[in-house]
Amino acid sequence: MSALFLGLDVGTSGVKAILVAPGGDVVASATTPLRMSTPRPGWAEQDPEAWWQASVAALRDVLAQRPDDSVAAVGISGQMHSSVFLDRAGQVIRPALLWCDGRTTAECDEITRRAGGEDRLRDWVMNAALEGFTLPKVLWLRRHEPDAYARVATVLLAKDFIRYRLTGVLATEPSDASGTLMFDPARLRWSDELLAAVDVPRALLPDVGGSSDVLGRVTGEAAAACGLAEGTSVVGGGADNACGAAGVGVVAPGEAVASWGTSGTVLAPTARPVVDPGLRAHTFCHVVPNVWYVMGVVLSAGGAFSWYREQFARELASPGASARLDAEAASVPRGAEGVTFLPYLQGERTPHRDASARGALLGLSLAHTRAHTTRAVLEGVSFALRDSVSILQSLGLAPASLLLTGGGAKSPFVRTLQAEVYGLPVQTVNREEGPAYGAALLGAVGVGAFADLAAAGKATLTRSALEHPDPAAHRAYDDVYARFRASYAAAQPAAPSAQR
Structure with a gap:
């Protein structure tokens, strides 16, 4: 016992x-x-x-x-x-x-x-x-x-x-x-x-x-x-x-984690409260005493992909549906040959602060297939998270690498895609139980099993080797990311027509 x-x-x-x-x-x-x-x-x-x-x-x-x-x-x-x-x-x-x-x-x-x-x-x-x-x-x-x-x-x-x-x-x-x-x-x-x-x-x-x-x-x-x-x-x-x-052990300044849950986040701990002048990202207290963090939030990340899979790939049997869709997406070039996905299905927080924004698939033609739209969805979520990475970098919180967790960490294809979009090395951790694991570690610290969360993480967590992006692939994504950013106007709801 x-x-x-x-x-x-x-x-x-x-x-x-x-x-x-x-x-x-x-x-x-x-x-x-x-x-x-x-x-x-x-x-x-x-x-x-x-x-x-x-x-x-x-x-x-x-x-x-x-x-x-x-x-x-x-x-x-x-x-x-x-x-x-x-x-x-x-x-x-x-x-x-x-x-x-x-x-x-x-x-x-x-x-x-x-x-x-x-x-x-x-x-x-x-x-x-x-x-x-x-x-x-x-x-x-x-x-x-x-x-x-x-x-x-x-x-x-x-x-x-x-x-x-x-x-x-x-x-x-x-x-x-x-x-x-x-x-x-x-x-x-x-x-x-x-x-x-x-x-x-x-x-x-x-x-x-x-x-x-x-x-x-x-x-x-x-x-x-x-x-x-x-x-x-x-x-x-x-x-x-x-x-x-x-x-996942991201409790000290200098580190950052990108997470795909229903929503998506990029979170960087800080030793003092740091506030984005434009208030595009959030400043909150960490669960570690005297540590804060700056976080960008994408309201639909894994949620956007789940919606897409349910609506466009319902015939694929679970649990293999995501792997099949990844393989399809990998079969088309970066940038999905002109297809852009805006993941604003529930509005958006970072950087737009716009609850009325809505999702969109743009640039479709008769030549495009589900493989293109799947790649566009995965790229769109990654581009939305890149917005947050860019804000952290503008605040001087420039991590040398990103730890990936959640749904975006499980697929080798999506890990590589994220590294190329962000232009940063990525890695994973041996525990993928999400917030429940951090909560359990807090309980352990609370009853004296570990001196603090840093000690708890050191005793329980192991990180994978860094996966480095291809610099040429990152440069290629710069133009596609610019197209994504320029497409934001399409996320605005149409104004009601005037009564005649």
């Missing part, structure tokens, strides 16, 4: 639970799928109670795989920004508005106006008011569902809601709080200045603890539901992107 560390990740497409042995091996894994509701175009919601039921199912499944072992600590990761509205009894008031929900453009404008402009937002919360963040969702609820808003006693984030159901404790930690637009990442506190400007009570927000601090223990009721032992330590955990970076 051994003591294991449990990582739980509350994602958009599912809840994942893993058990990690003291040496770093993942000894059990379970995932329970989730569905996203889109009541209107650009809207995205999920029921927090569905997160809890999926968490219970994943926990029971993973624990059943190791019935003779105990769990020393639990770490939780989760989708950022998504708003959980609770009443005074701790009951969910309405479905959560998700990170990819784009309904709050008017509220973002209101926040910017009431704050006194983006320069003030930069000073107070280090980020622009964007539709995905939590504060605009609070204001949307106040404007459009005033009866529901009147009942709100607490606003939580996804992983904090699951910790609340496990422990009965209302709390958050800096990495997730940074994505609410209500937290000051530089001063590590809720921004009383911005809350006052928009007239949102500080009392709606939970206390903030450390990502590796024990913030609660499993209650008897939760233990009976999910199978964890009563009293098990539950640490603060972290936002999915920060936990994902921790889970």
Whole structure:
């Protein structure tokens, strides 16, 4: 019998639970799928109670795989920004508005106006008011569902809601709080200045603890539901992107990681808060104390490819569909012979900050095949992430290489494509459990199994050899990337025609 560390990740497409042995091996894994509701175009919601039921199912499944072992600590990761509205009894008031929900453009404008402009937002919360963040969702609820808003006693984030159901404790930690637009990442506190400007009570927000601090223990009721032992330590955990970076060892300045999940990110840790003057990228707290990160976000990365595969390659049998599509894409030249894909299926964050942007396939002719469109989709996602790489470089955060994780790391063809598009060497890591692994390491640090996350990563992670791009291929992609950038106007919705 051994003591294991449990990582739980509350994602958009599912809840994942893993058990990690003291040496770093993942000894059990379970995932329970989730569905996203889109009541209107650009809207995205999920029921927090569905997160809890999926968490219970994943926990029971993973624990059943190791019935003779105990769990020393639990770490939780989760989708950022998504708003959980609770009443005074701790009951969910309405479905959560998700990170990819784009309904709050008017509220973002209101926040910017009431704050006194983006320069003030930069000073107070280090980020622009964007539709995905939590504060605009609070204001949307106040404007459009005033009866529901009147009942709100607490606003939580996804992983904090699951910790609340496990422990009965209302709390958050800096990495997730940074994505609410209500937290000051530089001063590590809720921004009383911005809350006052928009007239949102500080009392709606939970206390903030450390990502590796024990913030609660499993209650008897939760233990009976999910199978964890009563009293098990539950640490603060972290936002999915920060936990994902921790889970592959990107916790120190000078490094960077590019991730393909449903969304895509490029994340670079910093030793001090660094803010993009144009607020095109985000500045958030890392799960490591006294470390921040700058991150560019593509709202549809793996999500764009999944959509494409479902709509254009449904006849291909899974799990071999992606490999077959990769082979088709590799059969056509770089640049897909003029086909360009814009991956803005849910709007876009970096660099455009445009919730109304939409996807497009451009340049099609009768000579083109699915192989061309597949290559264009993979290149389009990579070009969108290159936008973020370019912003990091402009801020002086110029990594010598990129660690790849998520769906874009699994395929040799896509790894090579990314290296050529970015013009940087790429590598992978031996752990591909995503944010759940970083959350498990936070739990291990929280109960003293490792001195800190750097020590945890050193003991558990191994990186592959660098894969260097062909310089000529990178130069060839410069022209194709320029074509991609010039095509952004096609992502704008057409103006309604005038009435005659």
